[in-house]
Amino acid sequence: WILILDYGSQYNQLIARRIRENQVYCEIHPFDTDLKQFSARPPGGIILSGGPMSVNDPDAPAFNKEVLDLNVPVLGICYGLQAMAHHLKPGSVSNAEKREYGRAKISVIKRNALFAGIPDENTVWMSHGDHIIHLPDSFDVIARTDNAPVAAVKDHTRPVYGVQFHPEVVHTEHGRDILHNFVRKICGLKGYWTPESFVDSTIKRIREQAGDGKVICGLSGGVDSTVAATLLHRAIGDRLLCVFVNNGVLRKNEFSDVQHLYTEKLKLPVKAVDASDLFLDRLKGVSDPEKKRKIIGNTFIEVFDNAVSEENGFTHLAQGTLYPDVIESVSFRGPSVTIKSHHNVGGLPEKMNLKLLEPLRELFKDEVRKVGAALDIPFDFLGRHPFPGPGLSIRILSDVTREKVRLLQEADAIYIEELRSHNLYDSVWQAFVVLLPVQSVGVMGDERTYEFVVGLRAVTSVDGMTADWAHLPYDFLAKVSNRIINEVKGINRVVYDISSKPPATIEWE
Numbered sequence: 314w315i316l317i318l319d320y321g322s323q324y325n326q327l328i329a330r331r332i333r334e335n336q337v338y339c340e341i342h343p344f345d346t347d348l349k350q351f352s353a354r355p356p357g358g359i360i361l362s363g364g365p366m367s368v369n370d371p372d373a374p375a376f377n378k379e380v381l382d383l384n385v386p387v388l389g390i391c392y393g394l395q396a397m398a399h400h401l402k403p404g405s406v407s408n409a410e411k412r413e414y415g416r417a418k419i420s421v422i423k424r425n426a427l428f429a430g431i432p433d434e435n436t437v438w439m440s441h442g443d444h445i446i447h448l449p450d451s452f453d454v455i456a457r458t459d460n461a462p463v464a465a466v467k468d469h470t471r472p473v474y475g476v477q478f479h480p481e482v483v484h485t486e487h488g489r490d491i492l493h494n495f496v497r498k499i500c501g502l503k504g505y506w507t508p509e510s511f512v513d514s515t516i517k518r519i520r521e522q523a524g525d526g527k528v529i530c531g532l533s534g535g536v537d538s539t540v541a542a543t544l545l546h547r548a549i550g551d552r553l554l555c556v557f558v559n560n561g562v563l564r565k566n567e568f569s570d571v572q573h574l575y576t577e578k579l580k581l582p583v584k585a586v587d588a589s590d591l592f593l594d595r596l597k598g599v600s601d602p603e604k605k606r607k608i609i610g611n612t613f614i615e616v617f618d619n620a621v622s623e624e625n626g627f628t629h630l631a632q633g634t635l636y637p638d639v640i641e642s643v644s645f646r647g648p649s650v651t652i653k654s655h656h657n658v659g660g661l662p663e664k665m666n667l668k669l670l671e672p673l674r675e676l677f678k679d680e681v682r683k684v685g686a687a688l689d690i691p692f693d694f695l696g697r698h699p700f701p702g703p704g705l706s707i708r709i710l711s712d713v714t715r716e717k718v719r720l721l722q723e724a725d726a727i728y729i730e731e732l733r734s735h736n737l738y739d740s741v742w743q744a745f746v747v748l749l750p751v752q753s754v755g756v757m758g759d760e761r762t763y764e765f766v767v768g769l770r771a772v773t774s775v776d777g778m779t780a781d782w783a784h785l786p787y788d789f790l791a792k793v794s795n796r797i798i799n800e801v802k803g804i805n806r807v808v809y810d811i812s813s814k815p816p817a818t819i820e821w822e
């Protein structure tokens with residue numbers, strides 16, 4: 314397996330994901346973790362991640378000397394390389410005159426195992442302010458760019474490599490090959506990590522973590538919590554109880570459809586609670602999206618808490634948190650800027666005094682879908698688009714009323730139905746309708762109308778962190794618009810959103 318030492322880069326989980334794409338297991342630990350803990354199961358290779366600091370900062374995270382004592386291949390990426398160079402004499406790192414951000418061309422100047430099968434000239438993604446001024450004695454330069462005489466190095470005394478660029482991001486043309494070379498060829502690891510082995514090892518881990526305890530799990534109707542609950546059910550059987558809450562802002566028929574799947578197909582132990590009145594009462598008159606999120610988050614906790622207090626003896630709370638939820642909510646040192654507060658991270662376990670189980674915390678969405686398939690969850694369900702915890706409330710861009718929820722549910726159901734029947738549903742990452750706080754004039758028959766406008770949104774994306782608007786066919790859009798205006802009384806105009814993320818976000822609020 315591969316040990317990734319974390320120096321705080323926003324790309325760390327991408328490194329992990331690339332390693333898993335090579336079917337090799339990996340774990341991320343803090344840069345200063347005690348390596349002795351791995352003596353019974355030594356890693357087959359170590360990757361030192363990038364990081365936001367400069368090695369010359371007074372409190373910069375230091376290189377752990379013991380890494381080299383393990384005698385396994387090492388790859389330093391960006392900060393990881395600089396930390397190594399800074400530590401090994403007479404290496405030194407300094408602020409570069411020309412910072413390098415974005416695409417750069419590297420030239421391989423010495424053939425080596427890391428770049429096996431890769432052309433001499435290729436494009437990489439750089440993101441650094443510092444560069445190496447003096448190389449440690451044992452390092453040779455193996456690649457350079459116009460701005461950085463040291464773009465990649467190899468230690469001639471041992472299998473230690475370093476790259477100044479980020480092989481883990483998609484913009485590095487041969488990044489996947491470079492990491493493949495490191496993991497499979499230089500470390501010589503075989504590909505044993507598959508969704509099936511993830512299921513086996515996670516079930517084992519859940520059993521260890523839960524002990525004899527009882528676990529409560531919130532189900533949202535989405536892929537993540539369903540996969541998490543199915544894993545838990547396999548691990549601990551009836552010591553699991555799932556709670557599925559109707560917050561009044563779910564999609565059309567979702568509360569009943571999803572319950573059916575949970576109880577009939579997946580045989581999960583589910584307690585379904587219809588609290589839509591309570592949620593909609595509390596949302597009355599509220600237009601501010603962050604307030605909506607807070608109200609839904611807090612009310613959910615309250616309803617969940619009540620449902621649980623009718624049972625007893627729970628020791629753990631399970632959540633289907635994924636990696637993108639984690640990075641958008643926290644950062645290496647203290648909280649990062651809150652763009653939108655996603656309510657599914659934090660809050661609950663402290664209040665309820667329960668230990669947290671997050672079996673999917675290291676995975677990306679597409680990996681969760683593969684795990685779901687290995688658990689025999691129906692394909693249709695696994696392919697469902699992500700749906701935000703605050704549901705339709707943040708797609709009604711004004712105060713939330715029952716009538717607006719109903720209009721939006723109807724319009725959304727038509728859009729999704731048409732996407733499916735035109736075989737477009739799986740080609741977009743997420744699609745939904747938003748109800749704009751605008752009314753416009755229309756004419757139907759001989760009557761003047763003055764009704765709501767809806768926006769259609771559809772995006773393509775890999776992980777939701779960046780997204781492009783989907784170029785859906787005009788004929789399709791025409792059909793959807795026509796059906797919505799004719800079938801949903803109260804809506805007389807449909808527009809299509811052509812903004813990408815960034816600078817827009819996927820949701821409108």
Ligand code: XMP
Pocket residue numbers: 606653654655656657699700701702703743777814817818819820821822
């Ligand atoms: P944005 O709008 O931030 O959305 O580009 C990225 C992804 O996150 C979902 N989203 C949320 N999910 N609680 C959630 O559980 C929220 O408050 C929330 N806001 C946005 C959004 O649907 C998209 O998939």
